Amino acid sequence: MTVAIHQTEAVADEPLELLRGMLAEQFALHTARLAELAVSEGLPDGGEDQHTLDVLATASRQAIRDAARALQRMAEGTYGLCENCHQSIPLGRLRAMPDARYCTRCRPHIGRRRWT
Template identity: 45%
Template sequence: MSTDIRATNDLQWLAELRTTLTDELEVQKTRLTELTDDTGDPAEDHTRTALLAATRQSVEQVSGALQRLADGTYGACEQCGASIPRERLEILPHARFCMPCQRRRNG
C-alpha cells in the first residue's frame, strides 16, 4: 500500500473515530445527567454513586481523546512519546500510553 493511500486511510479512520467519540461523549453526558437526577430512593444511592463515578471517568477519557485528536497528539504515548499501535487504539480509543508504559504504570 502506498504512503498516500495509507495516509488517506488513516485520515478517514481518524475522522470516523472523531465522530464515534463525539457520539459516545453525548451518550455519556446524557447518562450523567440522568444519573444526577435524584430518585429519592436511598436504596439506589450506592449504585447511582458507582455509576456516576464510572460515567464521569468515561466522559473524561472520551473528552481527552477528542482533545488529543484536535491538538494532533492522538496516538502518541504521553509517557515516552512513542506511537501507540493502531490496533490498541481501535480496541481502546482513549488509550494514552503505549503498552510498555501502561505496564510500568500498573506496576
C-alpha cells in the same frame, strides 16, 4: 491549507475520523447517562442504591473526561502517541480504546483503568 507545525503521523486521516466519531459517541453517551443518573437519584425508588449510582456517575464522569482529552489531543495533533514514551499507539489498540493515552508497553505501568 494546513498549518506548518509538526503533526503526528501515528493515525491516518480515515481511521482518525472513525475514532473521532467513537469519542464523540462516548462523550454523548456518558453525558446522557449522567443526566439519567441525576434524575433517578431524585426518585424515591430509583432502582439503584446510592453507592451504585455514585460508582456509575464516577465512571461516566471519567469517560467524559477521557473522551474530551482525546478529542483535544486530536485537535493538537498529538493523538495516537503514548504520553509516556511518545511512540505511536497501535491502531488496533485505539480502535478498542479510542481514549487510550499510553501504548501497550507503558500502559501496565501507568494506567489503572480498564474498560470492560
